[in-house]
């Protein structure tokens with residue numbers, strides 16, 4: 001392909017070494033690149049809860065690895081008892097973060113594998129679950145690449161693209177969803193400039209999106225969250241692309257807090273607002289976005305910046321980590337199985353057939 005610069009990203013937040021798992025500590029980026037080592041499911045549950053690993057698909061991958069690590073320590077010869085203990089491990093991992101459905105999707109896939117193979121020995125189940133976890137990881141990067149190629153035709157050459165939070169390689173097994181579409185557009189030879197919202201309070205945009213795009217030599221400009229409207233009104237943004245933590249059957253999208261605000265701004269300025277997410281992010285059990293559980297996080301994320309106090313002692317704080325963008329504000333949902341526009345209820349249901 002002429003003008004091809006980046007076909008894959010080399011950034012992967014989770015890696016394996018001698019049966020152990022290492023994760024890039026995303027709390028410390030971009031100042032420090034520290035890899036932490038994990039051996040048990042409790043440690044992995046903690047890594048998800050404390051956001052060493054974050055981003056919906058990456059959380060799903062980490063949860064699957066957590067199950068693998070948990071079951072390998074189970075001591076029983078009975079497959080039934082093994083499965084009962086496995087479900088307890090899954091419950092611990094499920095209690096870490098409530099909004100990203102990929103977490104629950106990955107746990108269900110691991111449980112489904114075990115439950116459909118209960119006639120096998122415990123040793124065979126353990127080996128099978130290791131393969132299943134590694135497959136979830138490998139598939140995730142592959143489907144991000146596919147998703148990127150599906151979506152890149154929506155981004156014209158020369159586009160200035162606003163993104164919110166980090167839906168990149170760091171939020172997946174590799175390559176990314178929203179940033180995967182941008183990577184694919186760049187790989188197709190297009191000149192793309194990214195604007196990254198800083199994404200208060202955890203600063204995924206300022207710390208992570210800029211870090212990974214800079215590493216891949218994709219032009220990126222950092223802005224504060226409250227600058228998007230001004231830049232849109234000046235004609236300096238051509239479209240918006242974000243990831244998702246959970247998409248309801250009708251196409252309502254839960255994503256990082258502030259996404260809804262950006263979608264409203266995009267509508268006002270008649271700019272396309274794209275959502276890029278794998279099929280595992282679509283929760284067909286929920287008819288609309290009002291049923292999506294929204295995580296509330298610690299007030300300290302807002303009142304403090306590391307050790308620096310930003311707000312008065314004892315101040316009342318709300319800290320919802322996600323919001324829901326209604327489907328009417330979404331121009332298209334890009335998945336690895338295809339792009340849906342218009343009637344999301346029907347379009348998303350049809351995509352399931354192509355899976």
Ligand code: MRU
Pocket residue numbers: 054055056057100164165166167168171172176177178204242243244245255256257321
């Ligand atoms: O709280 P986080 O950092 O886990 O939230 C991440 C997001 O909101 C991402 O936009 C979303 O998970 C999509 S990642 C491909």
